[in-house]
Amino acid sequence: MRKDSSRTKPGRRDFLKLASIGAVAAGVAGVAGRKAEAEPDAGAQRSGYRLTHHVKKVYELARF
Amino acid sequence: MESAVIEAECAIGSEERLRLLPYKLLARYLAAPPDRELLELTTRLEGDGTPFGRAVAELAAGASETTPAAAGDEYHALFIGLGRGELLPYASYYLTGFLQERPLADLRADLGRLGVARAEGCPEPEDHAAALCEVMAGLISGSFGDGRLSTQKRFFETHIATWMGRFFEDLEGARTARLYRRVGTVGRRFLEIEETAFAMVDGHEAAVSVDG
Numbered sequence: 001m002r003k004d005s006s007r008t009k010p011g012r013r014d015f016l017k018l019a020s021i022g023a024v025a026a027g028v029a030g031v032a033g034r035k036a037e038a039e040p041d042a043g044a045q046r047s048g049y050r051l052t053h054h055v056k057k058v059y060e061l062a063r064f
Numbered sequence: 065m066e067s068a069v070i071e072a073e074c075a076i077g078s079e080e081r082l083r084l085l086p087y088k089l090l091a092r093y094l095a096a097p098p099d100r101e102l103l104e105l106t107t108r109l110e111g112d113g114t115p116f117g118r119a120v121a122e123l124a125a126g127a128s129e130t131t132p133a134a135a136g137d138e139y140h141a142l143f144i145g146l147g148r149g150e151l152l153p154y155a156s157y158y159l160t161g162f163l164q165e166r167p168l169a170d171l172r173a174d175l176g177r178l179g180v181a182r183a184e185g186c187p188e189p190e191d192h193a194a195a196l197c198e199v200m201a202g203l204i205s206g207s208f209g210d211g212r213l214s215t216q217k218r219f220f221e222t223h224i225a226t227w228m229g230r231f232f233e234d235l236e237g238a239r240t241a242r243l244y245r246r247v248g249t250v251g252r253r254f255l256e257i258e259e260t261a262f263a264m265v266d267g268h269e270a271a272v273s274v275d276g
Binding site: 012013016017019020021023024 | 079080082083085086089109110111112114116117120121254257260261264265
């Protein structure tokens with residue numbers, strides 16, 4: 001198996017920094033704390049996630 | 065194998081992780097009309113002078129000028145409508161002109177490999193833009209997938225870059241949209257960033273199928 005097939009070229013991190021993705025982060029910093037781990041039930045790593053689509057419950061979990 | 069996962073985890077710098085947020089923001093706006101809390105949250109977003117930053121600032125301004133009821137009407141006209149909404153935010157529709165065609169089948173196969181299953185009793189196809197944004201967020205956070213950037217890149221390039229930019233453009237120009245035009249701009253600008261940034265990842269064909 002290949003060791004690391006997703007090596008990042010050096011520019012990516014700088015590019016992301018400059019692209020101001022943080023604009024979205026800045027405003028939600030206060031609430032982002034609890035959000036970060038609010039991923040839907042990761043329980044069984046590979047199969048635990050349920051894509052509750054559209055207008056459904058999972059979005060309650062996906063709150064910022 | 066385990067150490068590879070840990071390595072990948074450590075490699076997730078904050079810039080990488082921050083990408084979760086725009087995906088989640090877009091997913092929430094596309095999955096359901098915004099409630100008061102989401103609108104309130106949106107008004108607090110601050111953008112800078114970059115194209116994406118400006119789009120975010122515009123969305124924040126728009127959110128402060130609307131109400132949950134008005135945004136709900138917009139959402140309904142755009143995505144639900146009488147019979148159907150103004151737009152059909154599905155990959156299959158954008159790629160083939162029909163719902164539930166081959167692109168959906170391909171997506172299902174990939175989701176299966178990534179360990180993502182559809183909730184029971186959920187009639188919506190998985191190729192809805194909101195669902196795809198949510199999958200990206202999950203791939204970034206490591207909720208599923210193998211945590212590799214190349215996996216994200218492959219998913220993005222196969223299932224998102226092929227059509228979602230056009231959908232966001234349509235949203236920007238939608239007759240019944242007001243606040244959602246700004247959601248469209250944020251989406252389009254964000255996808256541009258993602259596209260450029262993924263070009264800086266050596267992905268090749270690796271990833272998803274490596275471990276079968």
